[in-house]
Amino acid sequence: MAYNPMELMICLAARHLEDGSTVVVGTGAPCAAAMLAQRTCSPNLMVMFEAGGAGPILPSMPISVGDSRTFYRGLFAGSMGEIMDACQRGMVDYTFLGGAQIDPYGNINSTVIGEHARPKVRFPGSGGANDLASLAWRTMMITPQDAKRFVPKCDFVTSPGYLTGPGAREAAGLPPETGPYKVITQLAVIGFDEATKRMKVEATHPGVTREDVITNTGFELLWADDVAVSAPPTAEELRILRDEVDPYRYIIGRG
Amino acid sequence: MKVLSQGEGRLFTDPDANRAREYFRGKSRALKSKLTTVSEAVARLVQDGEYVAVGGFGTNRIPTALLHEMVRQGKKNLGLSGHTATHDFEILAAGGCINRCDVAYVVGLEARGLSRNSRRLFESGGLEVTEWTNAALAWRYRAAAMGVPFIPARSMLGTDTFRKSAAKEIECPYTGEKLVALPALYPDVALVHVHRADVYGNCQIDGIMVADQELARAAKKVIVTCERLIHNDEIRRNPEKTAIAYFTVDAVIEVPFGSYPGNMAGEYFSDEEHLREWLTAEEDPETFRTFLDKYIYGTKDFGEYLQLCGGLAKMQKLRALELLSGPKGVE
Numbered sequence: 001m002a003y004n005p006m007e008l009m010i011c012l013a014a015r016h017l018e019d020g021s022t023v024v025v026g027t028g029a030p031c032a033a034a035m036l037a038q039r040t041c042s043p044n045l046m047v048m049f050e051a052g053g054a055g056p057i058l059p060s061m062p063i064s065v066g067d068s069r070t071f072y073r074g075l076f077a078g079s080m081g082e083i084m085d086a087c088q089r090g091m092v093d094y095t096f097l098g099g100a101q102i103d104p105y106g107n108i109n110s111t112v113i114g115e116h117a118r119p120k121v122r123f124p125g126s127g128g129a130n131d132l133a134s135l136a137w138r139t140m141m142i143t144p145q146d147a148k149r150f151v152p153k154c155d156f157v158t159s160p161g162y163l164t165g166p167g168a169r170e171a172a173g174l175p176p177e178t179g180p181y182k183v184i185t186q187l188a189v190i191g192f193d194e195a196t197k198r199m200k201v202e203a204t205h206p207g208v209t210r211e212d213v214i215t216n217t218g219f220e221l222l223w224a225d226d227v228a229v230s231a232p233p234t235a236e237e238l239r240i241l242r243d244e245v246d247p248y249r250y251i252i253g254r255g
Numbered sequence: 256m257k258v259l260s261q262g263e264g265r266l267f268t269d270p271d272a273n274r275a276r277e278y279f280r281g282k283s284r285a286l287k288s289k290l291t292t293v294s295e296a297v298a299r300l301v302q303d304g305e306y307v308a309v310g311g312f313g314t315n316r317i318p319t320a321l322l323h324e325m326v327r328q329g330k331k332n333l334g335l336s337g338h339t340a341t342h343d344f345e346i347l348a349a350g351g352c353i354n355r356c357d358v359a360y361v362v363g364l365e366a367r368g369l370s371r372n373s374r375r376l377f378e379s380g381g382l383e384v385t386e387w388t389n390a391a392l393a394w395r396y397r398a399a400a401m402g403v404p405f406i407p408a409r410s411m412l413g414t415d416t417f418r419k420s421a422a423k424e425i426e427c428p429y430t431g432e433k434l435v436a437l438p439a440l441y442p443d444v445a446l447v448h449v450h451r452a453d454v455y456g457n458c459q460i461d462g463i464m465v466a467d468q469e470l471a472r473a474a475k476k477v478i479v480t481c482e483r484l485i486h487n488d489e490i491r492r493n494p495e496k497t498a499i500a501y502f503t504v505d506a507v508i509e510v511p512f513g514s515y516p517g518n519m520a521g522e523y524f525s526d527e528e529h530l531r532e533w534l535t536a537e538e539d540p541e542t543f544r545t546f547l548d549k550y551i552y553g554t555k556d557f558g559e560y561l562q563l564c565g566g567l568a569k570m571q572k573l574r575a576l577e578l579l580s581g582p583k584g585v586e
Contacts, residue, residue, distance in 0.1 A: 027366040050389060051312045051339070052463030059579055063527065064365045066312030066339070068520040068577060071463055079464040080312075080338075081397055084390035088409055107414075111386065116419055122377035124369075126416050127339060127360035131390035134410035157415045172413025173424070173433025 003233045005186035006255025007241060008205060009142050011233040012184050013096070015041060016140065021093040022046040024083065024132055026065050028251055029142045030096030031058075035245045040237060048092070050128040052078045061250050084128070087135035090175070095136040097129050098143050101154045104198045104219050105168075106141075106161025106180030108133065109154035116156065126158050133159035134174050138181035145185035147218040162197035187213050189230055193222050203228040256428055258436075262420035264385030267334045267355055268306050270404045270438035278441075278475055282502070288454040289507045293557065296478050296506040297324040301444050306334035308396075308440075308474060310447035310467040313341030314364065314517040314525050316460070318448040318480045320510045320557035326350030327551060336442060337361040338392040338466060341370075342517060345533060348373045349547055355383040357440070359392050367530060371537040386419040387411075393466040395440035399473030407434040445474030448513050449499065450522070452481035456504025457490040457497050462520030464498060471499040480510040482522060512561055512570050524576035529564055 003011075006029065013033035017023055019042040025031045026049075034047045035058055048054040051066030055075030062069040071077040086092055099108035100123055110129060114120030133139050139161075143149065161180045163169055170176055183190040183199065187208045193200040200222035204213060206229055213221065233241070246252050269275075291299075301307065311317040322343055325333075330352045337344060337358040344361045347353050349372055362373045376382050387395070390410055398406035411417040412424065412435055423436045447467050449458040456479055460467065471477050479499070484507070490497060512519075516526035536546035554560045561570070 051315070051465050063367070063525065064312065064314050064341075064518070066315040066463065066465060067518045067525065068315070068462060071520075077463045079468065080389060080393045080466045081469060084393060087390075111416070116384070116415075118380040119378055122362055122374050124360045124363035125337070125358045125386060126388040128389040130388040130414060130416050131410040134412065157413075159416070160412070160414050163413050169413065173409065173435075174412050175409055 001233070001235050001238055003238055004252065004255030007233055007238060007252050008230065009184050009186060010036060010241060010252070011237045012189060012230060013140060013142050016182055017042050017045055017094060020044045022048060022091060023094040024048045024050060024087065024092055024136060025096055027062055031061060032241070032245050032251045033096070033142065036237065036241050039240045039244060048083055048086070050083050050132070051080055052083055054078065054083065061246060084131055084135070087132060090137070092136045094138050094140060095132040096140050096142060097133055097159060098141060099129070099158065101149060101151045102141065102143065102183070103151055103154050103161070105163060105165060106139070106183065106192060106199065107154050107157045107163060108159040108161065109156045111156045111158045113155050130159040133161070135178065137178055139179065140181050141183045143183065143185055145187050146216045150217045150219065152219040162192065165197050166195070187216060190221070196222070198222055200224055201227055203230045205230045206232055257426040259424040259426060259433060261423040262417055264419050264421040265383065266421035266438055267357060267385065268440055268442065270441070272402050272404045272439065275399065275439070275441050276402065284502050286455050286501065289456050289504060290454045291506050291508055293320045293324045293480070293508050293510065294328070296508060297321060297328055300476050300478055300505055301325060301330055303331045304333070305443035306336070308336035308338070308442035308445045308470055309340060309343040310445060310465065310470055311514065311517070312465045313339045313343065314530065316448050316465070316514050316519055317343050317517045318446045318478070318513060319346070319515060319517065320480055320508070320513050321446045321478060322346040323551050323557060323560065325352055336392055336440065339389055341365060342530065345370045345373055348376050349543070350551070353382065357385050357387050357392060359387045359389045364530065364534065367527070368534055370534060372543060384419070385421050386416045388416060391420070391422070391437050392440065393469065395437050396466055396469035396473040398437060398439035399441045400469045403439060405436045405438050408437055409434060411435045440473060442470070442474045444476045444478065445470050446478050447471060447499070448480045448510070450481065450519070451483050451485045451489070452479050452507050453485055453487045453490050454507060455487065455501040456499070456507050457487070457501045458499035458504070459496045460498040468498055471503045477504045478506045479504050480508045480513045482511055482513060482519065484509040510557055513557070515561060515564070515570070518577070522577060523570060523573035526564065526569065526573055
């Protein structure tokens, strides 16, 4: 069955969300991935939003992480403080982030390009991203991959990945055993090397060559010994994604 | 307690708990009516140069009438807490009201895109900025609400967000671990929109609280707009529903559809067409000026703005959307 890159990225992300775990998501592709996971591999996935909504039966894609869909028939409608407390306490397993730049250690820039006081481009800033990247157990990214976005060094580190490498998060005071987990792009699934904490390609998508991945990355990537080929979306995943999760193609239409 | 390092950003507000106590000592506890109008409350309670914080979440449960009135009255040199300030930031930036900002999330309108005019404000150097995170600002309100000068936390560490903040890195006196010390944030004024309030300022909120309970306790002055004014008997019938207690509140104004064009949980959905009209108008400064003349400077109050935006018929359409009972295909 034919599919577009966005549909593949959402399916791959959904398969990583373990049943019975908690995930804090934003709007867009991460939310679609969580909704798909609930309807396939993880019926007991607890979906949370940073503004305070948790465990909704999402009737449609939220437009804002604080809109009323985020707690529609939910289990909990609380506060930002309560969701972030749960992260800091160690009860949030997964989160998803994105940004204008990402470096080999998974550090993310969503603040400025250029000088901070008078930037060339101003982006929104951390929002809850720094908190989630600091405090959730595993951070994932669903992001377009190109050499302008995958840079050797971010202009500004908004949210922490592995910072400067092994031991850096712990030295900075961030909770142990947290950090970036998977980066899912239109080309590949990228993990992080245990020894160096740098990005390591684990799988390329069907039809994507090693050369494609290299050309679209602004730094040297590590490669797993046995790079897999990503399993394409199943007919069932596509049906649920198209009919139930995103019937108006707000997200998958961008693929 | 050992301070290990500190951010380069400026601390815009005083975290001193004793000075805050002195202020709160003098604040009225009287159970008296605080009912007033939008223009009177803004004229009396928001002074040029003060530091303002807005409740809700950017395009959800926001006090739009108060924000428009601040622009209309030409408030200047305000500080702002950018705790997911999206459409609220967009309005105050459009009015040239702010000159400094504690930024967690501004400029963007989440999935809707970026505000061109708000970006211009940053990119022209017209705003003094200190960086924070959403949790940091929520926890800073909480410290103020608790009446302590700071609260420890574990985010921001190791990043440029910390470097451009006004936080300090400290050593935990119990475990020796590194922690971030977040200074209490006592805003001069908080602007909050709620579902229901009585004339004294006891407030009920449906759905998520975001950070408004902490904010109302942290702020020196609190202006509340409500969808519906209710009798004090209704508050007394369900005191567990009181999200904000009257003694933190300085003014109460009934503003039906007061979060428009934002979403109000259980009442009406956001008006995505009008929010897009804002973003589109911002692309050209001259078009934007005309747009602001039409919707803010040229209207005498929020009621006129609602009329311009489609009046009751539009509100009913947004209510149907919110209740998922609209004609098929609307959602």
